[in-house]
Amino acid sequence: MGMLHRLPGSRREASGFEWTLLRKLPRIALIGTLLPALAALAMRLVPLEGSLAQVEKQLQTADILAISVVVLHWTLVFTLAIACIIVVLMKGHGYVADAYELNDAEQPARD
Template sequence: MNAFNRLPGFVQTPAGRERDVLRLLPRVLVFGTLLLALPSLGARIFFGEGDAVVASSLLQMVDILAISILVLHWTAVLTIAIAAFIVMIMKGPAYVADAYPVEDSESPDSSDRR
């Protein structure tokens, strides 16, 4: 018995933009991460001189903002990847579930009453 019975006569939908999105996402993830790490690096270059307490608080603020935006970026990329994967799966072949015999009657059996 075959576990996956394809639906006869089903025409598979051709791949669309979801494949392009899935191919582009690794580059978006890497380059976006590098781009979002630049403010933290730039803050270390520009705020490195001067009062240590003020520089430390400014660096901490920039780091917190950079990390929060970085996590937001990763979450957005993951969400888009999940959505594109779902669309890709839904465009795949259709399968037939196992037959389930249904007892059809106009009135319920007396043994079924509670």
């Protein structure tokens, strides 16, 4: 039997929640990106009180917070995508890959 041929008797498991989640991830990523961006934009539309330096500091804080939330969200979405792909691959057929021959499997060598 050569490399990457299906193992005899292997079967594919039924798909589950991983495909549902994979289909929803682009929408989740888009919504999770837009919400913090809209919150940072809303800070510019609301009249802020204080001196010019205080207003700039508040806007800069809102921008930094929005960017950090977006980066965290993208990281979580990417991690979920990797996990879903791993589950899809693991539920697939079994394949023959690299066989590892053990020469002394029946009689272990003594050191």
